[in-house]
Amino acid sequence: MKNYRLTISYDGTRYHGWEYKKNVDTIQGKLEQVLGRLCDGEVKLIGAGRTDAGVHAQAMVANVHMDVEKTPEQIRDYMNRYLPDDIAITEAKEVSPRFHARYNAISKIYCYTCYDGPAKPVFQRRYVAVLEKTIDIKRMRAAAEYLIGEHDFKSFCGNSKMKKSTVRTIYSVEIERKGGYVTMQFHGNGFLQNMVRILCGTLIEVGYGRLKAEQMPEIMASLDRQMAGPTAPAQGLCLVEIYY
Amino acid sequence: MKNYRLTISYDGTRYHGWEYKKNVDTIQGKLEQVLGRLCDGEVKLIGAGRTDAGVHAQAMVANVHMDVEKTPEQIRDYMNRYLPDDIAITEAKEVSPRFHARYNAISKIYCYTCYDGPAKPVFQRRYVAVLEKTIDIKRMRAAAEYLIGEHDFKSFCGNSKMKKSTVRTIYSVEIERKGGYVTMQFHGNGFLQNMVRILCGTLIEVGYGRLKAEQMPEIMASLDRQMAGPTAPAQGLCLVEIYY
Numbered sequence: 001m002k003n004y005r006l007t008i009s010y011d012g013t014r015y016h017g018w019e020y021k022k023n024v025d026t027i028q029g030k031l032e033q034v035l036g037r038l039c040d041g042e043v044k045l046i047g048a049g050r051t052d053a054g055v056h057a058q059a060m061v062a063n064v065h066m067d068v069e070k071t072p073e074q075i076r077d078y079m080n081r082y083l084p085d086d087i088a089i090t091e092a093k094e095v096s097p098r099f100h101a102r103y104n105a106i107s108k109i110y111c112y113t114c115y116d117g118p119a120k121p122v123f124q125r126r127y128v129a130v131l132e133k134t135i136d137i138k139r140m141r142a143a144a145e146y147l148i149g150e151h152d153f154k155s156f157c158g159n160s161k162m163k164k165s166t167v168r169t170i171y172s173v174e175i176e177r178k179g180g181y182v183t184m185q186f187h188g189n190g191f192l193q194n195m196v197r198i199l200c201g202t203l204i205e206v207g208y209g210r211l212k213a214e215q216m217p218e219i220m221a222s223l224d225r226q227m228a229g230p231t232a233p234a235q236g237l238c239l240v241e242i243y244y
Numbered sequence: 245m246k247n248y249r250l251t252i253s254y255d256g257t258r259y260h261g262w263e264y265k266k267n268v269d270t271i272q273g274k275l276e277q278v279l280g281r282l283c284d285g286e287v288k289l290i291g292a293g294r295t296d297a298g299v300h301a302q303a304m305v306a307n308v309h310m311d312v313e314k315t316p317e318q319i320r321d322y323m324n325r326y327l328p329d330d331i332a333i334t335e336a337k338e339v340s341p342r343f344h345a346r347y348n349a350i351s352k353i354y355c356y357t358c359y360d361g362p363a364k365p366v367f368q369r370r371y372v373a374v375l376e377k378t379i380d381i382k383r384m385r386a387a388a389e390y391l392i393g394e395h396d397f398k399s400f401c402g403n404s405k406m407k408k409s410t411v412r413t414i415y416s417v418e419i420e421r422k423g424g425y426v427t428m429q430f431h432g433n434g435f436l437q438n439m440v441r442i443l444c445g446t447l448i449e450v451g452y453g454r455l456k457a458e459q460m461p462e463i464m465a466s467l468d469r470q471m472a473g474p475t476a477p478a479q480g481l482c483l484v485e486i487y488y
Contacts, residue, residue: 009366056367073362076363085364086366090363118321121332122255123300123371125255
């Protein structure tokens, strides 16, 4: 069977996350449904990771083993025709049979967008979290510095029963402001469940002045979820890119 | 009474256009409802113009005469709190009693966005028109050249019973491509009903190769709506700016 790599863009608003679940709409479920129609049989899509309910992706990567008499471009066009408006295949290509979207992923970029301006983000409203007051990005950048490198991120893990290692490496955190929009972009070798959202929730607390940048090492060292800030709303988060 | 100038941003998807109509949702209707609550009485909002059902605005301008014991910032914040998510006041300020949003408008900028790429515009899907095939913007730019200047745009007017002058001046038409997204930006001293959408529908026909750029003068001179292209879908159109 051939192995196809798909790059997928989706607006997660309407979905119960990436991962297939019975009786509810999920991204993987929608994609497998259309792939099943294409192959006239059941297919299993392997995603690079799972995104939470309401989280978006510019370029999720997945692979699928299947036999179908179509070129990758025809597969892309077929899928885009039958997928709903809020899911698109931006690229389909045939790859080595050994390519595995999850195991081969080296690093990922996530971007979180929030808005603290005086108006409302009318056109971006599904993709940003509206904050209650303005945030100071200088303080947030100072706090983010402590996150860079290899650390145990257990304090920022949403799964309290996580048995595997909670050590991850963050290569960079870039915090930028454009008018009322503040973006926090994270590049790391992997992220724990809810990790980006908890990191953002914590950085926003620093931005508000409720936490100090200097408290970050202490929060991290505690390995205690209770010490970190709240989980920022899903709608502000977008999986931007996956490196292989 | 004081005169306030409001700058309004809206996603027109859910609305039956700008202008107040009984029993249906309109932008003016929603705004007057919140202003009425603010003033505890009826108020009449004067918009710079009307946008069709489904058309968006980054910066519509309107003015309203009212007496209220609030600063312009407080008016803005009050309105943003009570307006739905898809309408926002980006600025409120007190202006001269003589300021009239429609009569004083000197020129307007509209931007039309379409998509002709191989994927689908997932995040922009409410704000772009998806085309059936790719368009050639060089041909479209050549056609747009003929539109510049003062002309009778009757061929591009959606109101067949228009009794007033159909002469307008277009200062510039800028056509740009970014990946699969093509934008057409029009700056003019005023636009007839559906004029921008008919101009875009015609330019898209040129982009497809179904019309030639050189046919534009003939279409314009005919003063016949039937000679021009179709009215492009409302969702791609956005009122960008109004100059006073």
